[in-house]
Structures are given as C-alpha cells and as structure tokens.
Amino acid sequence: MPSTTINPTRQELNRLKNRLRTSIRGHKLLKDKRDELMKQFMDVVRENRALRRRVEEGLMRAHGAFTVAAALMSPEMLEQSLLYPKQSVELGMTFQNIMSVDVPQYQFHTTSQDPGEIYPYGFAQTSGELDDAVDALSRVFADMLRLAEVEKTSQLLAEEIEKTRRRVNALEYVKIPEMQSNIKYITMKLDENERSNTIRLMKVKDLILKEALEDRREATAEAIATFGGEAPQPV
C-alpha cells in the first residue's frame, strides 16, 4: 500500500514510471561505483596496514636511540644541536581522482642532496646515539610520507564508500519498491475506474432500453383501445 496519498491519475503514473526508470539506472550505476571503490579501497587498506607496521617499527627504533641520546646529553645541549636543521623539506601536493574522489598525492624533495648531510650539529659534542636516531628517522621518513598519502586516501575512500553504500541500499530497499507499489496502486485504481465506467454505461443502456420498451407497449395498448380487434400475441 502506498504510504502517502497519491493521485491515481495517468499523469502521475507517467511521472512515476519515468522516475522508476531513472532510479533503476541510477541504482545500477551506483552499485558499479561501489564495487569499483571497494576494489580500490581493499588495495589501499592492505598497503596502509603494511606501511603503518613498518613506520611504527622504524619510529620505535628511532625513539629508542633518541631516548638513549637524551640520557647521555643534557636537555639543553640536545635541543641546541637540533635547533637549526640543515635540510628542509618541500612538499608539493597534487590530486588524483579515484572514482570521483579526490585523493592527495605528495611529492617531496629535501634541500640537501647528500643523505650524509642531514646532521645539523658537530659530532664533537653530541653522542653517537643521536646520529643513530636522526639516521633512523630520515630512513623512515619516506615511508611516513607514503603512509600519510595512503592513510588519507583510505579515509576519504571509506567515507565515499559509506555514502555510496547508503544510497544503493536506500534505492534498492526503499525508493524502488515504494515506486513500484505506487505504480501498481495507480494502475489498479485506473483499471477499477475503467471497469466501473463500463458497468455504469451498461446500466444506463439497460435503463434506456427499458424505457423505450415501455413506451412502445403503451403505444400498442393505446392503438388496440382505439381501433379494437384482437390483442397481438405478446412477444
């Protein structure tokens, strides 16, 4: 049964039929979009997990070395050594379009070319563990950038998939069945009207016939009364 009142008219029926056609087409397209997004998402998430594991391991190693360095050096010395970095990182960002979802892609380059040149301090007054820590950090940094890219992508894709999935389900389980039942309701109502119209016409025809018959009978009876003679055999 239709939930809201709808006009059982032909115009409404046509409108609904058009909407149903569009909805079914939209549903098919959205379903395809969801499937493709899901495929992409699974790849991204797998990479995300692997990268995260690697980055976390690398960072823990760096933090370990750093803690040792911090224990060996005074906090002031430590801060002083790292205060003015020798290299700086430049980050560029472009966007890639995955199934109409914009995801970021980062390009970075550092100002210093030589990987041995990253230590912003003299070796004389710092402990060797600090070198290890900085080295470990710079090693894990490329992975960290990739992780940022992949993780953001997976978050954005997850959001889009959720939205698309909701739309697909709403169309499939609510909108399309509702429209189909409305169309059925209107068709039945229109058919019913059609039938009742036919019956009405038949009744009216009967009435008219009966009246005509009575008129004829009266005329016949009058004629007999006027001219006499035998009454005709009833038909």
Added chain:
Amino acid sequence: MYKIAVMGDMDSVLGFKALGLETCPAATPDEGREALHRMAKENYAIIYMTEQLAAQLQPEIARYKDALTPAIILIPGKEGSLGIGMANVKTAVERAVGADIL
C-alpha cells in the same frame, strides 16, 4: 608549497626537527587543540601527531577526517604505540565494508 608539522610531547617531536619538519610541542591537550586548529587553517598538508596526544584530541581529529587537508597521521610517541593508529585503519574498513574483513 605545503607544510608538514609534527605534534606531540617535546621529546617525541624533537628528532623530527633535524629532518627539517616543523615541530609543534604540545604538552597539554588544550595547547594541542589550539595549535591543531591554527595549523588546519594554514596550508599544512600533513600533521603527524603522537598517539598519546591524539588520544586526548579525538573529536578534533574526527573533524578533519573527511577533509582533504590536513591529513592527520598518528605516529607512536616515545612511550610506544598505543595501537590507535592500527585501530583507525580497522575503523576505516568497518566504515566502508560494514564489517572488519581483514
């Protein structure tokens, strides 16, 4: 040009300075919140945040989750990983698929 920032307690972020990243030491959640909003308005593309700090800034981070920039990426602080980063990956899968299938 976009910028990269690292947020967290002093000891955890100091090392990143040597790499040429901007560091933003935040001792309290309030400081972190303020810094986060400030950086989100400027053109920071990536903000790395220690899990220890992120645990206290959940609602703020959720706000930027669906925005294109900044990408807030959790990293373990010097006390070690709390597993929030991995849990977030899992949440993303659950959000998309409806169940954790990995």
